[in-house]
Amino acid sequence: MRLFKALIPATALATLAALPALAQAEGGIVRHGDGKFPISTAVEVPAGATTIYLSGMGAPVQDKTAPPKSLEAYGDTQAQTLASLQRIEGELKKLNLTMSDVVQMHIYMVADPRTKQLDFAGMMKAYTQYFGTEKQPNLPVRSAFAVAQLANPGWLIEIEVTAVRLPKK
Template identity: 60%
Template sequence: MNHHHGRTIRRGLLAAVGLALASGACGMSARAEVVRYPEADYPISTAVEVPAGYSTVYISGLGPPVRDSHAPARTPAAYGDMEDQSTAAFQRVKDALGKMGLGMADVVQMHLYMVADPATKKLDFEGMMHGYRRFFGSADQPNVPARSAFAVAQLANPGWLIEVEVVAVRAPKK
């Protein structure tokens, strides 16, 4: 094959690829949506597929705010039990997303860091799930993220039983 013929083939291939992309022949619609692969009987996704063009928003780990200012500072009593802390931490995530024009439906990945309650020496996973279900997997907000939950030795704030970190996505502008 001569040099000129190779250049012609490359140009033809580039033109064909460009045409295929412009016409949607590669399986992508003009406005592809996030695809979630939810678990059958559990409010999380096994995977979440985000198409090209979406922007990614990373929310730092957030714990609950102080609930009882009369309780000793930086103790679980100041923040509540796991259900209260989870609900409050998820609300903080929701508020942070809201300031950016996003919501809990835009969350595609979540990491939960939890510690055992010092009083019971047990991790209250069910308490966390009660808080979680207020924000994910409901009729009002059915989108569920891919999620990992970790039991850790301690969190930066010794009063926290949970810290929530999320990744959300923003759809491309039309």
């Protein structure tokens, strides 16, 4: 009985602590964060929202004078990430969505053949131009993967996103 009495206040406190998140969830997407790293640790999507899955996108050719499908044609990891995010932003715009509607992101990365290393810092420099800014503070959940290769041998990065369209009121 003592255990039961002790659990009631603990359960009530947990419920009260969750109320702000529940209230936010009624009106839209709730993004949970942990620390200063610019990704959400969890995202809650309310019932009735539409989910949009965008295919993976790499950078378009940046230097048309470079050999096709070469690293020189597409740029380094930072340039490719920025160009990929610009493509994603354009595709979202066609669907009347913005980067603030992105709730999940998968980033596939290849080591730069010149350094034999993933350029995570370069990816983050481009990523943080779109996410976690004063203009666009909404953070998706995100995973970044090291892969052996991508379909285009000039790509160092490919990004796929999931976005959400909230129902109209």
